[in-house]
Amino acid sequence: MSFFVLLLVKMDVPAKGNILGRFISARYILAVLGSIGMAIVYGLKVNLSVAMVGMLNHTAIKMNEGKPDHGSHNNTLAEVDCEPVTSSAHAKEADGPFTWSTEIQGIILSCYFWGYFVSQIPGARIAELFSAKWVMFFSVSINVVCTLLTPVMAQAHHAAVVVMRIGEGIGGGVTFPAMHVLLSKWAPPAERSVMAALVYAGTSLGTVISMLMAGVLTANLGWESVFYVMGGLSCIWCVLWVLLVQDSPQQQALISKEERDLIVTSLGGKADDHDHKKLPVPWKSVLTSGPFLAILVAHACSNWGWYMLLIELPFYMKQVLKFNMAENAVATALPFLSLWFFSLGLSKTLDWLRGKSYITTTTARKIGTLFASVVPATCLLVLCYVGCNRGAAVAFTAIGVTAIGGMFCGFLSNHIDIAPNFAGTLMAMTNTVATIPGIVVPIFVGVLTHGNQTISAWRVIFFVTIGLYLIEIVVYTLFGSGEQQPWNQVQQTKEDQPEEKL
Ligand SMILES: *[C@@H]1O[C@H](CO)[C@@H](O)[C@H](O)[C@H]1NC(C)=O
Numbered sequence: 001m002s003f004f005v006l007l008l009v010k011m012d013v014p015a016k017g018n019i020l021g022r023f024i025s026a027r028y029i030l031a032v033l034g035s036i037g038m039a040i041v042y043g044l045k046v047n048l049s050v051a052m053v054g055m056l057n058h059t060a061i062k063m064n065e066g067k068p069d070h071g072s073h074n075n076t077l078a079e080v081d082c083e084p085v086t087s088s089a090h091a092k093e094a095d096g097p098f099t100w101s102t103e104i105q106g107i108i109l110s111c112y113f114w115g116y117f118v119s120q121i122p123g124a125r126i127a128e129l130f131s132a133k134w135v136m137f138f139s140v141s142i143n144v145v146c147t148l149l150t151p152v153m154a155q156a157h158h159a160a161v162v163v164m165r166i167g168e169g170i171g172g173g174v175t176f177p178a179m180h181v182l183l184s185k186w187a188p189p190a191e192r193s194v195m196a197a198l199v200y201a202g203t204s205l206g207t208v209i210s211m212l213m214a215g216v217l218t219a220n221l222g223w224e225s226v227f228y229v230m231g232g233l234s235c236i237w238c239v240l241w242v243l244l245v246q247d248s249p250q251q252q253a254l255i256s257k258e259e260r261d262l263i264v265t266s267l268g269g270k271a272d273d274h275d276h277k278k279l280p281v282p283w284k285s286v287l288t289s290g291p292f293l294a295i296l297v298a299h300a301c302s303n304w305g306w307y308m309l310l311i312e313l314p315f316y317m318k319q320v321l322k323f324n325m326a327e328n329a330v331a332t333a334l335p336f337l338s339l340w341f342f343s344l345g346l347s348k349t350l351d352w353l354r355g356k357s358y359i360t361t362t363t364a365r366k367i368g369t370l371f372a373s374v375v376p377a378t379c380l381l382v383l384c385y386v387g388c389n390r391g392a393a394v395a396f397t398a399i400g401v402t403a404i405g406g407m408f409c410g411f412l413s414n415h416i417d418i419a420p421n422f423a424g425t426l427m428a429m430t431n432t433v434a435t436i437p438g439i440v441v442p443i444f445v446g447v448l449t450h451g452n453q454t455i456s457a458w459r460v461i462f463f464v465t466i467g468l469y470l471i472e473i474v475v476y477t478l479f480g481s482g483e484q485q486p487w488n489q490v491q492q493t494k495e496d497q498p499e500e501k502l
Helices: 002-015 019-023 026-055 058-065 102-110 112-129 132-156 158-173 175-186 189-200 202-221 223-244 257-266 283-287 290-319 325-355 361-385 390-407 411-418 420-433 436-449 455-479
Strands: none
Touching: 026 102, 026 132, 026 158, 026 175, 026 189, 026 202, 026 223, 026 257, 102 112, 102 158, 102 436, 112 132, 112 158, 112 175, 112 420, 112 436, 132 158, 132 175, 132 223, 158 175, 175 189, 175 411, 175 420, 189 202, 189 325, 189 361, 189 411, 202 223, 202 325, 283 290, 283 420, 290 361, 290 390, 290 411, 290 420, 290 436, 290 455, 325 361, 325 390, 361 390, 361 411, 361 455, 411 420, 436 455
16 A cells, blocks of 8 residues: 555656645645544553553462452442452453552553653644654654564563653654644644544544454453554554655645645635744743633643543443453443544534534634533533443443543634644643643542542542533633634744734
């Protein structure tokens, strides 16, 4: 397949007549490859939590940690643990070679965020000032390399796995800002919701594919194969990305003249304008902007819920609802597939309604955000009270995760509306703050459930999450905006007065 593409490119470049561009729209090639890139980064991030079940020697870990809690520890609580599904449910779960304690497991799963945390703002500035294409390439490549090295590193020492995960996190951190910079140059405003949803919903597609693949690979070929197969397949993307994607429509040869004109004029630029605008970030205006702070709050609160469902739900399913691994992978992965369909459907609908002038961009962003907050909060509330009813728990989890898809065309594409010139930096700022829940959630859950895997312990966790969703709903509904902010345009050079531009 990549050979075929190579051939196309070879035929195409000298003529500048773009055979490819005549048949396929270049902006959707960007969106689809961007989406696959997001899927790879997220897939390589979540595969560890599945593979780890096969990597650990559960027998030895239980012997080391289980002694004090054994016996009648839970009998004083109002409810008992759920019964296992069948007695054979645990037979399939073979022991692996590693005797990492619960604390070490927690560090390995959370250290991804240390890298993710520090790389975003530098990555965003490099993407804005130099090249978002190459920042995105770097991001996926470093994930592929670290994934391929993980099995060897794990044999050496658990600290080496921590280093690999930090490396993956550094790559993961720059994906959202880099894609935001590309979208700000490639997405006509009327298609912004759909293109953003297509790109970012790749994260959920990556999650679903990775969880299912990691489950199947661990069970059949051993845990090492998870890293080798997924890392290997991801290399194909790197080649396609370099060949088929450019930083802006002006730099892209594989595009029809009509499409280039359409994109560039819809964004208010000139089709032959090649130079980068290297604007300094108006930090003070950004940090005092109501619409920006509303995105910040929505992003941080939403991510708490997102990480809760993405990372902690598999543990809840396993520890409290007593699913075996295969059921576990399917039950937690499938909602992400419905999230993907929902986010694309909703974004298409909202773009259509905006196109017909039935709603403003502001209203569209708020509708998306409300879906992504009200529904999961309600589902978590229900989850607190369905107890050991696994069917209901799975169903409401699925509904909650699905509705989270509203965020992609809600607050998550809002940065480009309010300040397209700084979309990458703004995304990096909100996403950096939104990373804090990713660090806090595993620790918070670990502390509350240590030796106490009960529904009542998890209920506290769910209520905290619901509280954060309520904050998001109030703040974003009051202060969110879809209008371009004046500070997006203000400085050209120090001598230029803003009046000239207006
Ligand atoms: C797991 O640990 C137990 C107890 O230390 C040991 O007997 C067993 O061989 C280990 N299994 C593997 C696969 O390493």
